[in-house]
Amino acid sequence: GAVVSQHPSRVICKSGTSVKIECRSLDFQATTMFWYRQFPKQSLMLMATSNEGSKATYEQGVEKDKFLINHASLTLSTLTVTSAHPEDSSFYICSARDHPGELFFGEGSRLTVL
Amino acid sequence: ELKVEQNPLFLSMQEGKNYTIYCNYSTTSDRLYWYRQDPGKSLESLFVLLSNGAVKQEGRLMASLDTKARLSTLHITAAVHDLSATYFCAVDHTYNTDKLIFGTGTRLQVFP
Numbered sequence: 001g002a003v004v005s006q007h008p009s010r011v012i013c014k015s016g017t018s019v020k021i022e023c024r025s026l027d028f029q030a031t032t033m034f035w036y037r038q039f040p041k042q043s044l045m046l047m048a049t050s051n052e053g054s055k056a057t058y059e060q061g062v063e064k065d066k067f068l069i070n071h072a073s074l075t076l077s078t079l080t081v082t083s084a085h086p087e088d089s090s091f092y093i094c095s096a097r098d099h100p101g102e103l104f105f106g107e108g109s110r111l112t113v114l
Numbered sequence: 115e116l117k118v119e120q121n122p123l124f125l126s127m128q129e130g131k132n133y134t135i136y137c138n139y140s141t142t143s144d145r146l147y148w149y150r151q152d153p154g155k156s157l158e159s160l161f162v163l164l165s166n167g168a169v170k171q172e173g174r175l176m177a178s179l180d181t182k183a184r185l186s187t188l189h190i191t192a193a194v195h196d197l198s199a200t201y202f203c204a205v206d207h208t209y210n211t212d213k214l215i216f217g218t219g220t221r222l223q224v225f226p
Contacts, residue, residue: 032212043202044157044216093156097212103147108156 006106023094137203
């Protein structure tokens with residue numbers, strides 16, 4: 001079946017630096033991908049919709065200047081956490097739907113900001 | 115605003131027992147999903163329920179959907195330790211059916 005891959009799976013960075021997380025659809029094209037954030041022992045919260053070739057659509061309360069999303073190709077979306085701070089530490093998960101309509105989630109990326 | 119609530123939030127149950135997790139959502143939705151999440155891992159798809167009255171079963175888990183009541187249930191039969199995980203239901207966003215709104219999650223612990 002279709003696979004969505006995320007990289008890196010874990011990243012540790014210093015406060016104030018920027019971190020990029022990649023989300024790839026490995027065997028299908030995805031014009032739309034979604035980014036979720038999950039704090040420990042909490043549910044998944046939708047952050048934004050990544051649209052190939054156009055600007056991302058952010059959910060209310062998500063800072064678009066802090067969480068930069070780029071969807072430059074039909075198989076790749078990136079999430080960049082800019083000037084990361086400890087409160088940005090979280091588990092970030094992307095998803096995409098293939099053409100028959102099945103939804104796939106990436107393996108997740110755990111960000112720890114020191 | 116679409117809200118999805120689960121109960122209980124935490125469930126500790128003995129092996130061999132049965133229990134049901136409930137998922138209530140606030141507006142109409144075309145699809146309801148159940149996922150399993152193990153600690154530190156991403157989501158594993160369990161069921162996709164597409165219509166009123168839909169029932170699906172896989173092993174010791176059975177999911178059902180009542181769209182009129184806006185309620186889905188995940189029933190656990192004769193629980194075993196391997197079922198210990200967090201279970202989430204999710205529904206399609208009203209206007210964008212690729213966006214999912216997740217429930218609060220139910221953390222299940224099965225003990226001997």
